[in-house]
Amino acid sequence: MKHLMRKILAALLSASLIFSLSACSASSGEGQQSASQSADAPAQTAQAGDGKILIAYFTAAENSGVDAIASASYTTVNGQAMGRLRAVADMIQQNVGGDLFSIRTSVVYPTDGRELIDYAAQEQAENARPELTSHIENLDEYDTIFIGYPNWWADLPMAVYSFFDEYDFSGKTLIPFNVHNGSRFSRTIQTIQELEPGATVIEDGFTVSEQTVADAAGDVASWLEGLGF
Ligand SMILES: Cc1cc2nc3c(=O)[nH]c(=O)nc-3n(C[C@H](O)[C@H](O)[C@H](O)COP(=O)(O)O)c2cc1C
Numbered sequence: 001m002k003h004l005m006r007k008i009l010a011a012l013l014s015a016s017l018i019f020s021l022s023a024c025s026a027s028s029g030e031g032q033q034s035a036s037q038s039a040d041a042p043a044q045t046a047q048a049g050d051g052k053i054l055i056a057y058f059t060a061a062e063n064s065g066v067d068a069i070a071s072a073s074y075t076t077v078n079g080q081a082m083g084r085l086r087a088v089a090d091m092i093q094q095n096v097g098g099d100l101f102s103i104r105t106s107v108v109y110p111t112d113g114r115e116l117i118d119y120a121a122q123e124q125a126e127n128a129r130p131e132l133t134s135h136i137e138n139l140d141e142y143d144t145i146f147i148g149y150p151n152w153w154a155d156l157p158m159a160v161y162s163f164f165d166e167y168d169f170s171g172k173t174l175i176p177f178n179v180h181n182g183s184r185f186s187r188t189i190q191t192i193q194e195l196e197p198g199a200t201v202i203e204d205g206f207t208v209s210e211q212t213v214a215d216a217a218g219d220v221a222s223w224l225e226g227l228g229f
Helices: 002-025 031-039 085-095 113-125 160-165 188-195 217-226
Strands: 052-059 074-077 081-084 101-104 143-151 173-180 206-209
Touching: 002 031, 052 085, 081 085, 085 101, 085 143, 085 173, 085 217, 113 160, 143 160, 160 188, 173 188, 188 217, 206 217
Parallel strands: 052 101, 052 143, 143 173, 173 206
Antiparallel strands: 074 081
16 A cells, blocks of 8 residues: 555656656756856855854755756746755745755755656665765854755655754754645654754744745745744
């Protein structure tokens, strides 16, 4: 039964990723240039910020090597192509300020949607911990950490497990946000609570379908207002 459900989910995901890829290849040349610049940028290190807010996110689009523009993870916002999680992270930053932090790994994730699905399933089956190449140098500066990730196989991507393994967020507030294709958060917020028992994990995270990310700015602003920002 589980095997059958996994097959159905894989078929649905493939269809969705093919759609995303074709939408992506239709994006403007200007957007493509921006995206490849973003993907080629060096691994980030969070710097001391005034706001004491960190917006950390993982997107395959920034972990797919030089051909990342072909990644199934790209969306186009205001004419700029970028990873979907990066798009939501930008929307959060526009409202609350703070510093962006891209979770980078030494793994070069496949840009082909089907290959990425299989690769991620294998990583999950092996309970892998991809090596991280970006590190928060000054965690003490931050009280509030937004953490953004795609739903991968009804779970956190394994690179996000690596991220939670690396840091002890005790005493800090963690605010999840995610992008999905129907499963919303699955159990990921409880998982974060289990991984970081000393942190306050906000259960009212922000979740958005991959198909509506580009139009999510208003919903992001309302959500943040509801949280008291
Ligand atoms: C490997 C993989 C597994 C996925 N598994 C799920 C899933 O179980 N449920 C779901 O709703 N969406 C799933 N999706 C869709 C992603 O959550 C969605 O495409 C998200 O936008 C990907 O983030 P990104 O664009 O920043 O890479 C999956 C996508 C990939 C690539």
